[in-house]
Amino acid sequence: MENNDRIKEVIGIDLGGTTIKVGRVGNEKIEEIAVSPTPKTYDAMVVVDAIVETISKVVTYNTSAIGIGIPSVVDVGKGIVYDVMNIPSWKKVPIKSLLEEKLKLPVFVNNDANCFAIGEKIYGEGKDFQHFVGVTLGTGLGAGIIQNGRLLKDANCGSGEFCVVPYRDSNYEDYCSSFFFGKYDTNGKELYEKMKNGDQDAKKIFDEFGFHLANLVKLIVASIDPQMVVFGGAISKSFELFKDAMFNEMMNFEYANSMKKLVVRVSSIENQGIYGAAALCY
Numbered sequence: 001m002e003n004n005d006r007i008k009e010v011i012g013i014d015l016g017g018t019t020i021k022v023g024r025v026g027n028e029k030i031e032e033i034a035v036s037p038t039p040k041t042y043d044a045m046v047v048v049d050a051i052v053e054t055i056s057k058v059v060t061y062n063t064s065a066i067g068i069g070i071p072s073v074v075d076v077g078k079g080i081v082y083d084v085m086n087i088p089s090w091k092k093v094p095i096k097s098l099l100e101e102k103l104k105l106p107v108f109v110n111n112d113a114n115c116f117a118i119g120e121k122i123y124g125e126g127k128d129f130q131h132f133v134g135v136t137l138g139t140g141l142g143a144g145i146i147q148n149g150r151l152l153k154d155a156n157c158g159s160g161e162f163c164v165v166p167y168r169d170s171n172y173e174d175y176c177s178s179f180f181f182g183k184y185d186t187n188g189k190e191l192y193e194k195m196k197n198g199d200q201d202a203k204k205i206f207d208e209f210g211f212h213l214a215n216l217v218k219l220i221v222a223s224i225d226p227q228m229v230v231f232g233g234a235i236s237k238s239f240e241l242f243k244d245a246m247f248n249e250m251m252n253f254e255y256a257n258s259m260k261k262l263v264v265r266v267s268s269i270e271n272q273g274i275y276g277a278a279a280l281c282y
Helices: 044-056 095-103 112-123 178-182 188-196 200-223 234-250 256-261 272-279
Strands: 009-015 019-026 029-037 063-070 073-075 080-082 107-111 132-137 141-147 228-232 263-266
Touching: 009 044, 009 272, 019 044, 019 272, 029 044, 029 272, 044 095, 063 095, 063 112, 063 272, 073 107, 080 095, 095 107, 107 112, 112 132, 112 141, 112 228, 112 272, 132 200, 132 234, 178 188, 178 200, 188 200, 188 234, 200 234, 200 256, 228 234, 234 263
Parallel strands: 009 063, 063 107, 132 228, 228 263
Antiparallel strands: 009 019, 019 029, 073 080, 132 141
């Protein structure tokens, strides 16, 4: 088999404040994963070197590109990230040029929510949709927008930042992420266990979460009008516990036909961060 005929292999990097997860993806599946702790340091280059070292564990001669998803504001064109969440040393890091210099491969950078959306387009629930929004429900709230089959290009990598939109006494992130459960001094996992045991207070909390999430979906439909919304992130694994309350409130919307046509799904992809980052290469 000639080199040009080989299945394209790419590297996907899911960078977080605790771990660096790197996967080599080929033939639409992860072939190998390496995981390293994210160094706790005020030297930005120590973190860069840790990423390079982790990549070295999975890269092969057939690797053609690298994608990296980072929880931050990103200058996509220049590959510069700013004020990365939970990595204090990364205030302004030209990660694209740094990795390209060290690894001699093209590098593509975007924020983690955008990576989730494009990952769903390439590998997941978005394969059959041209217009959809991927929403991550976890420690925070994020979203990426796919229009005409591609990640929406914008001026400052800020499209889909519904987390900062004012809502009630705060913003949507405070009501549609783990911050919401923190108001009750609990978390989604604890509530899940309580609800399985018939705890009605736990059910009320999940119902309230579903109500707020429905209002987020209304905002998305009113501003983006997608064919589908797909949820990912840790909280999405409890979708069955809040979906009824969410769907009930979604129907309380001025444009009823648009809401009836909307498809709502939950991602089935494991290692979403790796697949999403790898998808940037395409």
